[in-house]
Amino acid sequence: MDLxxxxxxxxxxxxxxxxxxxxxxxxxxxxxxxxxxxGLGVLFEVIWQHASDSDKTEMLETLEQGLKQ
Known part of the structure; x- marks a missing residue:
């Protein structure tokens, strides 16, 4: 992605x-x-960079569950 x-x-x-x-x-x-x-990817990048480890784990769990549906 272009800077x-x-x-x-x-x-x-x-x-x-x-x-x-x-x-x-x-x-x-x-x-x-x-x-x-x-653009959504950039916003997610900002979220990820500022998330705690527990928030990252929760996001990954949510993503994993969402992809199972």
């Missing part, structure tokens, strides 16, 4: 409220557009 894309995504959401961030995520998922996936 400029990371910076662009982060710049576009920096300062957003939790409600705005949720809207961005839900809108990207509901649109189903492939072009939204890199």
């Amino acid at each position: 400029n894309l990371r910076h662009a995504v982060i710049a576009n959401v920096t300062g957003n409220s939790q409600e705005q961030l949720e809207h961005t995520i839900v809108d990207a998922i509901q649109s189903g557009e492939e072009k939204m996936l890199p």
Whole structure:
């Protein structure tokens, strides 16, 4: 992923409220557009980098369960 894309995504959401961030995520998922996936990946990267070990374990468990369905 191009570093400029990371910076662009982060710049576009920096300062957003939790409600705005949720809207961005839900809108990207509901649109189903492939072009939204890199942006979601950048947001996940930020979450992962700032998560505790227990939060990471919970995310991995949730992901594993979601992929079993």
